[in-house]
Amino acid sequence: MKTPPLTTTGSDGLMIDWIDEEGRVYAVSPHEARELEVDVEKGGTIALERIYSSTSAQMLKAIARGETPPDPSFPVWVNSPSYSEIPMVATVVRNPGQGIAVVKQALSASLLGIGIELSERMEILSQMIGAATDACWCIEFLEPVDISLSEEEIVDSIFKKQSRWRACNDAMARLYRVPPELDFNMQPVARYFPDTEVNREMVRELVRANYRLDRAAAIDRRHDGSEMFVENDFRAAIRDGLLIRLWGTTRDISPFKEREQRLNDRADTMQDILSATPDPILVISEEGTILAANPATQTAWAHEAEDILGRPIQRFVETRNAAEKLRSAASENEDGECDLAVISADRTKDIWRFHASRLEGEVRRYVVTARRKTKRRPRVLTEEAF
Numbered sequence: 001m002k003t004p005p006l007t008t009t010g011s012d013g014l015m016i017d018w019i020d021e022e023g024r025v026y027a028v029s030p031h032e033a034r035e036l037e038v039d040v041e042k043g044g045t046i047a048l049e050r051i052y053s054s055t056s057a058q059m060l061k062a063i064a065r066g067e068t069p070p071d072p073s074f075p076v077w078v079n080s081p082s083y084s085e086i087p088m089v090a091t092v093v094r095n096p097g098q099g100i101a102v103v104k105q106a107l108s109a110s111l112l113g114i115g116i117e118l119s120e121r122m123e124i125l126s127q128m129i130g131a132a133t134d135a136c137w138c139i140e141f142l143e144p145v146d147i148s149l150s151e152e153e154i155v156d157s158i159f160k161k162q163s164r165w166r167a168c169n170d171a172m173a174r175l176y177r178v179p180p181e182l183d184f185n186m187q188p189v190a191r192y193f194p195d196t197e198v199n200r201e202m203v204r205e206l207v208r209a210n211y212r213l214d215r216a217a218a219i220d221r222r223h224d225g226s227e228m229f230v231e232n233d234f235r236a237a238i239r240d241g242l243l244i245r246l247w248g249t250t251r252d253i254s255p256f257k258e259r260e261q262r263l264n265d266r267a268d269t270m271q272d273i274l275s276a277t278p279d280p281i282l283v284i285s286e287e288g289t290i291l292a293a294n295p296a297t298q299t300a301w302a303h304e305a306e307d308i309l310g311r312p313i314q315r316f317v318e319t320r321n322a323a324e325k326l327r328s329a330a331s332e333n334e335d336g337e338c339d340l341a342v343i344s345a346d347r348t349k350d351i352w353r354f355h356a357s358r359l360e361g362e363v364r365r366y367v368v369t370a371r372r373k374t375k376r377r378p379r380v381l382t383e384e385a386f
Contacts, residue, residue, distance in 0.1 A: 288323025
Protein backbone atom coordinates (compact mmCIF):
# COMPACT_ATOMS: atom_id res chain seq x y z
CA MET A 1 0.00 0.00 0.00
CA LYS A 2 1.31 3.42 -0.98
CA THR A 3 2.18 5.78 1.87
CA PRO A 4 2.36 9.54 1.27
CA PRO A 5 5.94 10.81 1.82
CA LEU A 6 4.58 13.85 3.63
CA THR A 7 2.16 13.66 6.49
CA THR A 8 -0.82 15.98 6.42
CA THR A 9 -0.49 16.68 10.13
CA GLY A 10 0.19 20.38 10.64
CA SER A 11 -0.07 21.05 6.91
CA ASP A 12 -3.84 21.37 6.59
CA GLY A 13 -3.40 24.69 4.77
CA LEU A 14 -1.20 23.18 2.02
CA MET A 15 -2.35 21.87 -1.33
CA ILE A 16 -0.56 18.54 -1.82
CA ASP A 17 -1.22 15.56 -4.04
CA TRP A 18 0.62 12.27 -4.38
CA ILE A 19 1.28 10.85 -7.84
CA ASP A 20 2.38 7.26 -8.49
CA GLU A 21 5.03 6.24 -11.03
CA GLU A 22 2.33 5.68 -13.66
CA GLY A 23 1.27 9.31 -13.43
CA ARG A 24 -1.98 8.83 -11.45
CA VAL A 25 -3.05 10.71 -8.34
CA TYR A 26 -3.61 8.31 -5.43
CA ALA A 27 -3.98 10.79 -2.54
CA VAL A 28 -4.65 14.49 -1.90
CA SER A 29 -4.36 16.66 1.18
CA PRO A 30 -7.58 17.68 3.00
CA HIS A 31 -7.06 21.32 1.97
CA GLU A 32 -6.68 20.42 -1.71
CA ALA A 33 -9.68 18.11 -1.54
CA ARG A 34 -11.80 20.97 -0.20
CA GLU A 35 -10.45 23.70 -2.49
CA LEU A 36 -10.56 21.68 -5.72
CA GLU A 37 -13.57 19.53 -4.79
CA VAL A 38 -11.75 16.30 -5.59
CA ASP A 39 -11.76 13.05 -3.73
CA VAL A 40 -9.67 9.93 -4.10
CA GLU A 41 -11.36 6.81 -2.80
CA LYS A 42 -9.28 4.54 -0.61
CA GLY A 43 -7.13 2.33 -2.81
CA GLY A 44 -8.19 4.21 -5.94
CA THR A 45 -6.67 6.78 -8.27
CA ILE A 46 -7.81 9.70 -10.42
CA ALA A 47 -6.36 11.11 -13.63
CA LEU A 48 -3.85 13.95 -13.35
CA GLU A 49 -5.98 15.97 -15.79
CA ARG A 50 -8.72 16.07 -13.15
CA ILE A 51 -6.46 18.39 -11.14
CA TYR A 52 -4.05 19.91 -13.66
CA SER A 53 -4.26 21.41 -17.13
CA SER A 54 -3.18 19.01 -19.87
CA THR A 55 0.25 20.68 -20.27
CA SER A 56 0.99 20.59 -16.54
CA ALA A 57 -0.30 17.01 -16.31
CA GLN A 58 2.05 15.83 -19.05
CA MET A 59 5.00 17.51 -17.35
CA LEU A 60 4.21 15.93 -13.96
CA LYS A 61 3.80 12.50 -15.54
CA ALA A 62 7.28 12.77 -17.02
CA ILE A 63 8.66 13.77 -13.60
CA ALA A 64 6.83 10.92 -11.82
CA ARG A 65 8.19 8.39 -14.30
CA GLY A 66 11.71 9.69 -13.84
CA GLU A 67 11.91 10.88 -17.45
CA THR A 68 12.42 14.55 -16.53
CA PRO A 69 14.25 15.95 -13.50
CA PRO A 70 12.16 18.63 -11.74
CA ASP A 71 13.35 22.17 -11.09
CA PRO A 72 13.39 23.28 -7.44
CA SER A 73 10.17 25.13 -8.18
CA PHE A 74 8.15 25.51 -11.39
CA PRO A 75 4.76 26.83 -12.54
CA VAL A 76 1.69 24.62 -12.94
CA TRP A 77 -1.93 25.35 -13.84
CA VAL A 78 -4.58 23.83 -11.60
CA ASN A 79 -8.25 23.26 -12.51
CA SER A 80 -10.62 25.04 -10.17
CA PRO A 81 -14.18 23.83 -9.43
CA SER A 82 -15.48 26.80 -11.47
CA TYR A 83 -13.70 25.45 -14.56
CA SER A 84 -11.03 28.14 -14.64
CA GLU A 85 -7.29 27.53 -14.32
CA ILE A 86 -5.30 28.82 -11.36
CA PRO A 87 -1.57 29.54 -11.80
CA MET A 88 0.51 28.04 -8.99
CA VAL A 89 4.13 27.37 -8.16
CA ALA A 90 4.95 23.74 -7.35
CA THR A 91 7.69 21.84 -5.58
CA VAL A 92 8.26 18.09 -5.97
CA VAL A 93 9.25 15.72 -3.17
CA ARG A 94 10.25 12.21 -4.26
CA ASN A 95 9.00 9.08 -2.53
CA PRO A 96 11.24 6.24 -3.81
CA GLY A 97 9.21 3.43 -5.31
CA GLN A 98 5.94 5.29 -4.87
CA GLY A 99 6.23 8.29 -7.15
CA ILE A 100 6.21 11.93 -6.06
CA ALA A 101 4.38 14.46 -3.91
CA VAL A 102 3.56 17.87 -5.38
CA VAL A 103 3.25 20.82 -3.00
CA LYS A 104 1.56 23.88 -4.51
CA GLN A 105 0.92 27.51 -3.68
CA ALA A 106 -1.13 29.96 -5.69
CA LEU A 107 0.77 32.91 -7.17
CA SER A 108 -0.04 35.76 -9.53
CA ALA A 109 0.56 35.44 -13.26
CA SER A 110 3.30 38.08 -13.14
CA LEU A 111 5.25 36.11 -10.55
CA LEU A 112 4.91 33.03 -12.73
CA GLY A 113 6.74 34.86 -15.49
CA ILE A 114 3.87 35.43 -17.89
CA GLY A 115 4.81 38.53 -19.84
CA ILE A 116 2.57 41.47 -20.68
CA GLU A 117 2.65 40.66 -24.40
CA LEU A 118 1.55 37.06 -23.82
CA SER A 119 -1.22 38.24 -21.50
CA GLU A 120 -2.41 40.68 -24.15
CA ARG A 121 -2.45 37.98 -26.80
CA MET A 122 -4.49 35.74 -24.56
CA GLU A 123 -6.88 38.59 -23.87
CA ILE A 124 -7.27 39.37 -27.59
CA LEU A 125 -7.96 35.73 -28.48
CA SER A 126 -10.44 35.47 -25.62
CA GLN A 127 -12.24 38.62 -26.80
CA MET A 128 -12.34 37.41 -30.40
CA ILE A 129 -13.87 34.06 -29.42
CA GLY A 130 -16.25 35.70 -26.99
CA ALA A 131 -17.52 38.19 -29.58
CA ALA A 132 -17.83 35.64 -32.41
CA THR A 133 -21.34 35.03 -33.74
CA ASP A 134 -20.45 31.40 -34.47
CA ALA A 135 -20.81 28.97 -31.58
CA CYS A 136 -17.25 28.10 -30.51
CA TRP A 137 -16.62 25.24 -28.09
CA CYS A 138 -13.90 23.13 -26.55
CA ILE A 139 -14.21 19.79 -24.75
CA GLU A 140 -11.28 18.94 -22.48
CA PHE A 141 -10.87 15.36 -21.31
CA LEU A 142 -10.01 15.15 -17.64
CA GLU A 143 -9.17 11.53 -18.46
CA PRO A 144 -7.30 11.58 -21.79
CA VAL A 145 -8.40 9.10 -24.45
CA ASP A 146 -5.89 6.54 -25.68
CA ILE A 147 -6.14 6.70 -29.49
CA SER A 148 -4.23 3.42 -29.93
CA LEU A 149 -7.38 1.56 -28.86
CA SER A 150 -9.87 0.09 -31.32
CA GLU A 151 -12.35 2.43 -32.97
CA GLU A 152 -15.27 1.38 -30.75
CA GLU A 153 -13.15 1.63 -27.60
CA ILE A 154 -12.17 5.18 -28.56
CA VAL A 155 -15.83 6.07 -29.18
CA ASP A 156 -16.80 4.61 -25.80
CA SER A 157 -14.02 6.55 -24.08
CA ILE A 158 -15.00 9.87 -25.67
CA PHE A 159 -18.52 9.52 -24.32
CA LYS A 160 -17.75 7.87 -20.98
CA LYS A 161 -14.51 9.40 -19.71
CA GLN A 162 -14.65 12.53 -17.56
CA SER A 163 -14.70 15.69 -19.64
CA ARG A 164 -15.69 19.33 -19.32
CA TRP A 165 -16.54 22.32 -21.47
CA ARG A 166 -13.77 24.88 -21.66
CA ALA A 167 -13.74 28.38 -23.21
CA CYS A 168 -17.17 28.07 -24.85
CA ASN A 169 -18.43 31.47 -25.99
CA ASP A 170 -21.76 33.28 -25.50
CA ALA A 171 -22.95 32.23 -28.95
CA MET A 172 -22.65 28.61 -27.83
CA ALA A 173 -24.79 29.31 -24.76
CA ARG A 174 -27.41 31.07 -26.90
CA LEU A 175 -27.46 28.24 -29.42
CA TYR A 176 -28.26 25.71 -26.69
CA ARG A 177 -30.65 28.14 -24.95
CA VAL A 178 -28.79 28.11 -21.65
CA PRO A 179 -30.39 30.59 -19.19
CA PRO A 180 -28.31 33.78 -18.84
CA GLU A 181 -27.72 33.20 -15.13
CA LEU A 182 -25.92 29.89 -15.86
CA ASP A 183 -22.34 29.49 -17.08
CA PHE A 184 -22.31 27.12 -20.04
CA ASN A 185 -18.73 26.05 -19.23
CA MET A 186 -19.91 24.64 -15.91
CA GLN A 187 -22.66 22.47 -17.43
CA PRO A 188 -22.19 18.71 -18.00
CA VAL A 189 -20.99 17.86 -21.51
CA ALA A 190 -23.41 14.93 -21.78
CA ARG A 191 -26.40 17.21 -21.24
CA TYR A 192 -25.88 18.84 -24.65
CA PHE A 193 -23.84 16.18 -26.46
CA PRO A 194 -25.63 12.93 -25.54
CA ASP A 195 -24.42 9.39 -26.15
CA THR A 196 -26.70 8.41 -29.05
CA GLU A 197 -26.13 6.22 -32.10
CA VAL A 198 -26.22 9.26 -34.41
CA ASN A 199 -23.54 11.03 -32.38
CA ARG A 200 -21.50 7.84 -32.06
CA GLU A 201 -21.46 7.50 -35.85
CA MET A 202 -20.21 11.08 -36.09
CA VAL A 203 -17.38 10.29 -33.67
CA ARG A 204 -16.53 7.18 -35.72
CA GLU A 205 -16.20 9.43 -38.77
CA LEU A 206 -13.99 11.76 -36.73
CA VAL A 207 -11.68 8.89 -35.78
CA ARG A 208 -11.50 7.69 -39.40
CA ALA A 209 -10.71 11.25 -40.52
CA ASN A 210 -7.72 11.37 -38.14
CA TYR A 211 -9.50 13.79 -35.77
CA ARG A 212 -10.01 16.56 -38.32
CA LEU A 213 -13.56 16.69 -39.66
CA ASP A 214 -15.79 19.40 -41.14
CA ARG A 215 -19.56 19.58 -41.62
CA ALA A 216 -20.20 16.60 -39.36
CA ALA A 217 -23.89 16.14 -38.59
CA ALA A 218 -25.13 15.35 -35.09
CA ILE A 219 -28.27 15.58 -32.97
CA ASP A 220 -27.61 17.56 -29.80
CA ARG A 221 -29.94 18.64 -27.01
CA ARG A 222 -30.77 22.15 -25.94
CA HIS A 223 -30.86 23.09 -22.26
CA ASP A 224 -34.62 22.36 -22.16
CA GLY A 225 -34.07 18.84 -23.53
CA SER A 226 -35.38 19.48 -27.05
CA GLU A 227 -33.40 17.99 -29.93
CA MET A 228 -31.47 20.07 -32.42
CA PHE A 229 -29.80 19.08 -35.69
CA VAL A 230 -26.30 20.57 -35.75
CA GLU A 231 -23.26 20.60 -37.99
CA ASN A 232 -19.80 20.57 -36.40
CA ASP A 233 -16.27 21.35 -37.49
CA PHE A 234 -13.81 19.33 -35.37
CA ARG A 235 -10.14 19.74 -34.49
CA ALA A 236 -8.15 17.88 -31.83
CA ALA A 237 -5.15 18.18 -29.53
CA ILE A 238 -3.27 14.88 -29.28
CA ARG A 239 -0.12 14.38 -27.23
CA ASP A 240 1.85 11.19 -26.73
CA GLY A 241 -0.97 9.15 -28.27
CA LEU A 242 -3.61 10.67 -25.98
CA LEU A 243 -6.58 12.79 -27.02
CA ILE A 244 -6.53 15.80 -24.72
CA ARG A 245 -9.07 18.17 -26.28
CA LEU A 246 -11.62 18.50 -29.03
CA TRP A 247 -12.66 21.94 -30.22
CA GLY A 248 -14.49 23.57 -33.09
CA THR A 249 -17.65 25.38 -34.14
CA THR A 250 -21.30 24.34 -34.25
CA ARG A 251 -24.18 25.48 -36.46
CA ASP A 252 -27.90 24.84 -36.06
CA ILE A 253 -29.17 23.16 -39.24
CA SER A 254 -32.60 22.27 -37.87
CA PRO A 255 -34.43 24.66 -40.28
CA PHE A 256 -32.62 23.10 -43.25
CA LYS A 257 -33.37 19.59 -42.00
CA GLU A 258 -37.03 20.47 -41.56
CA ARG A 259 -37.16 21.91 -45.08
CA GLU A 260 -35.36 18.82 -46.40
CA GLN A 261 -37.87 16.59 -44.64
CA ARG A 262 -40.79 18.56 -46.11
CA LEU A 263 -39.27 18.23 -49.58
CA ASN A 264 -38.70 14.51 -49.06
CA ASP A 265 -42.28 14.07 -47.87
CA ARG A 266 -43.49 16.02 -50.88
CA ALA A 267 -41.29 13.95 -53.19
CA ASP A 268 -42.63 10.72 -51.65
CA THR A 269 -46.18 11.93 -52.17
CA MET A 270 -45.47 12.86 -55.77
CA GLN A 271 -43.77 9.51 -56.30
CA ASP A 272 -46.85 7.73 -55.00
CA ILE A 273 -49.08 9.77 -57.30
CA LEU A 274 -46.87 9.20 -60.33
CA SER A 275 -46.64 5.48 -59.57
CA ALA A 276 -50.44 5.26 -59.50
CA THR A 277 -50.93 7.25 -62.72
CA PRO A 278 -51.85 4.94 -65.65
CA ASP A 279 -50.33 7.23 -68.31
CA PRO A 280 -46.59 7.20 -69.10
CA ILE A 281 -44.76 10.19 -67.62
CA LEU A 282 -41.16 11.12 -68.51
CA VAL A 283 -38.71 13.81 -67.50
CA ILE A 284 -36.33 14.69 -70.34
CA SER A 285 -33.38 17.04 -70.68
CA GLU A 286 -33.01 19.88 -73.17
CA GLU A 287 -31.24 17.45 -75.52
CA GLY A 288 -34.00 14.86 -75.20
CA THR A 289 -32.27 12.45 -72.78
CA ILE A 290 -34.72 10.53 -70.57
CA LEU A 291 -33.94 11.42 -66.93
CA ALA A 292 -36.88 9.76 -65.15
CA ALA A 293 -39.89 7.59 -65.93
CA ASN A 294 -42.86 6.30 -63.98
CA PRO A 295 -43.90 2.61 -63.82
CA ALA A 296 -46.68 3.14 -66.39
CA THR A 297 -43.98 3.77 -69.00
CA GLN A 298 -42.78 0.19 -68.68
CA THR A 299 -46.36 -1.13 -68.74
CA ALA A 300 -47.28 0.86 -71.86
CA TRP A 301 -44.14 0.35 -73.95
CA ALA A 302 -42.66 -2.81 -72.37
CA HIS A 303 -39.24 -1.20 -71.98
CA GLU A 304 -37.41 -1.84 -68.69
CA ALA A 305 -36.46 1.31 -66.76
CA GLU A 306 -32.71 0.60 -67.09
CA ASP A 307 -33.18 0.33 -70.87
CA ILE A 308 -34.56 3.84 -71.29
CA LEU A 309 -33.04 5.96 -68.49
CA GLY A 310 -30.11 7.99 -69.71
CA ARG A 311 -30.92 7.33 -73.37
CA PRO A 312 -32.33 9.70 -76.05
CA ILE A 313 -36.08 9.62 -76.42
CA GLN A 314 -35.54 9.48 -80.18
CA ARG A 315 -34.34 5.89 -79.74
CA PHE A 316 -37.90 4.84 -78.87
CA VAL A 317 -39.77 7.13 -81.25
CA GLU A 318 -40.08 6.69 -85.01
CA THR A 319 -41.13 10.30 -85.61
CA ARG A 320 -38.14 12.43 -86.54
CA ASN A 321 -36.90 15.30 -84.37
CA ALA A 322 -38.87 14.07 -81.39
CA ALA A 323 -36.99 16.18 -78.81
CA GLU A 324 -37.40 19.33 -80.90
CA LYS A 325 -41.13 18.70 -81.31
CA LEU A 326 -41.54 18.24 -77.55
CA ARG A 327 -39.58 21.44 -76.78
CA SER A 328 -41.72 23.30 -79.28
CA ALA A 329 -44.87 21.88 -77.70
CA ALA A 330 -43.71 23.17 -74.31
CA SER A 331 -43.22 26.72 -75.62
CA GLU A 332 -45.76 29.43 -74.83
CA ASN A 333 -46.86 29.75 -78.47
CA GLU A 334 -48.06 26.16 -78.72
CA ASP A 335 -50.90 24.22 -77.14
CA GLY A 336 -48.39 21.94 -75.43
CA GLU A 337 -49.22 18.81 -77.44
CA CYS A 338 -47.78 16.83 -80.33
CA ASP A 339 -48.23 13.33 -81.77
CA LEU A 340 -45.32 10.89 -81.91
CA ALA A 341 -45.07 7.31 -83.13
CA VAL A 342 -43.67 5.22 -80.27
CA ILE A 343 -41.86 1.93 -80.87
CA SER A 344 -42.60 -0.61 -78.14
CA ALA A 345 -40.17 -3.29 -77.02
CA ASP A 346 -41.99 -5.84 -79.22
CA ARG A 347 -41.35 -3.53 -82.24
CA THR A 348 -45.00 -2.55 -82.60
CA LYS A 349 -45.76 1.10 -83.33
CA ASP A 350 -48.58 3.26 -82.04
CA ILE A 351 -49.38 6.95 -82.22
CA TRP A 352 -49.29 8.63 -78.83
CA ARG A 353 -50.30 12.18 -77.99
CA PHE A 354 -47.64 13.86 -75.85
CA HIS A 355 -48.14 16.86 -73.60
CA ALA A 356 -44.93 18.68 -72.61
CA SER A 357 -44.27 21.41 -70.05
CA ARG A 358 -41.02 22.96 -68.87
CA LEU A 359 -39.86 22.57 -65.28
CA GLU A 360 -38.73 25.64 -63.35
CA GLY A 361 -35.01 25.95 -62.66
CA GLU A 362 -31.64 26.94 -64.07
CA VAL A 363 -31.28 23.68 -66.02
CA ARG A 364 -33.91 23.15 -68.68
CA ARG A 365 -35.94 20.00 -68.19
CA TYR A 366 -39.35 18.95 -69.42
CA VAL A 367 -42.16 16.83 -68.00
CA VAL A 368 -43.80 14.79 -70.74
CA THR A 369 -47.03 12.83 -70.39
CA ALA A 370 -48.33 10.48 -73.07
CA ARG A 371 -51.72 8.98 -73.90
CA ARG A 372 -52.42 6.52 -76.69
CA LYS A 373 -54.55 8.01 -79.46
CA THR A 374 -57.78 6.13 -80.08
CA LYS A 375 -57.60 4.35 -83.39
CA ARG A 376 -60.38 5.40 -85.79
CA ARG A 377 -62.65 2.60 -86.96
CA PRO A 378 -62.71 2.00 -90.74
CA ARG A 379 -65.57 3.89 -92.49
CA VAL A 380 -67.13 0.74 -93.91
CA LEU A 381 -67.44 -0.80 -90.47
CA THR A 382 -69.02 2.40 -89.17
CA GLU A 383 -71.69 2.36 -91.94
CA GLU A 384 -72.47 -1.32 -91.30
CA ALA A 385 -73.07 -0.50 -87.66
CA PHE A 386 -75.99 1.70 -88.70
